[in-house]
Amino acid sequence: MGSCVLIQNNKITILGIDPGYGRIGFGVIGLTGNKYKHIAHGVIETSKKEKLSYRLNEVFESLNEIIDTYSPEELAIEQLFFFRNVTTALAVSEARGVIQLASFRKGLSIFEYTPFQIKLAITGNGRAEKGQMQRVLKLFLGLQTTPKPDDAADALAAAICHANSRSSVKR
Numbered sequence: 001m002g003s004c005v006l007i008q009n010n011k012i013t014i015l016g017i018d019p020g021y022g023r024i025g026f027g028v029i030g031l032t033g034n035k036y037k038h039i040a041h042g043v044i045e046t047s048k049k050e051k052l053s054y055r056l057n058e059v060f061e062s063l064n065e066i067i068d069t070y071s072p073e074e075l076a077i078e079q080l081f082f083f084r085n086v087t088t089a090l091a092v093s094e095a096r097g098v099i100q101l102a103s104f105r106k107g108l109s110i111f112e113y114t115p116f117q118i119k120l121a122i123t124g125n126g127r128a129e130k131g132q133m134q135r136v137l138k139l140f141l142g143l144q145t146t147p148k149p150d151d152a153a154d155a156l157a158a159a160i161c162h163a164n165s166r167s168s169v170k171r
Contacts (some may be wrong), residue, residue, distance in 0.1 A: 010020045012166075013039065015072035015108070016159025017063075018151045019080075020097040021055050022046055024063075025151025028070045029141070036163060038141040039070060041152040052091055056098045063102045075103040075110045076162030078118060078154065115159050118154070121161035133157055 011032045024044040031038040044062040046055035073083030077099060080092060103110055113121075120126040123136050134146040134153045140160065147153040 012074065013070060013072040014071065014074050014076055014159045014162055015067065016155040016157065016162065017075060017077045017099055018153065018158065019050065019077060019092055019096045019099055021059065021091045022084075023149070023151045024059055024095065024099070025149070025153070025155035026063075026066055026120060027147070027152055027156030027159050028072060029156065029163065031166075035141035036141060036160065038143060038156070040149050041156050043149060043151050052094070056094060059095055060098050060102050063099055064106070067103065067106045072108060074162065074166075075100075075108045076109065076114055076158040078158050079112045079114050081115050083100070091106045103117075111162050111165075113158060113165070117165075118157050118161040121164045122157045130154075 011030065013028060013030050016027040016029070022045065025041070026044065027041040028039040030039055044059055046058045050058075077096065080089065100110055106111065107122070116126040119128040119133060122128070122140070123132055125132075130150055130153070137143070137153055137156055138146045139162070141147075141156070147156055
């Protein structure tokens with residue numbers, strides 16, 4: 001007869017990323033059982049005056065610092081949606097590659113979600129507006145103010161989306 005082990009206080013730290021190359025949003029949450037805890041959020045900014053290769057290195061270095069500081073086990077990253085500008089789409093794709101490489105090298109499990117999936121997980125509406133998302137995040141995480149800037153709020157939303165999806169996508 002097999003045995004069943006109940007794991008109590010299963011804790012995990014999730015890093016959410018809203019990818020870009022000029023501004024990359026990040027959000028870190030803790031998940032214990034079904035309770036969420038806001039840990040940090042912000043943006044990585046790179047200079048428009050620098051070449052893309054320099055900016056990608058800045059993303060890599062900054063992300064490594066964030067991972068070293070908060071020790072997440074999993075990464076939730078927003079998939080590319082739609083860009084009218086092909087040059088921008090290519091640069092964001094390269095930044096996503098750098099983000100995934102840095103995360104992989106640090107041992108994080110990587111999960112991708114579409115903007116629709118993220119909005120649906122947070123608000124129940126896959127076409128929700130940014131303001132609605134931010135208000136729900138504020139309530140969901142017990143924050144005093146709505147998370148800003150938009151890139152950081154989107155990253156927190158990606159992390160929560162993943163937290164909500166963990167049982168169906170992992171283990």
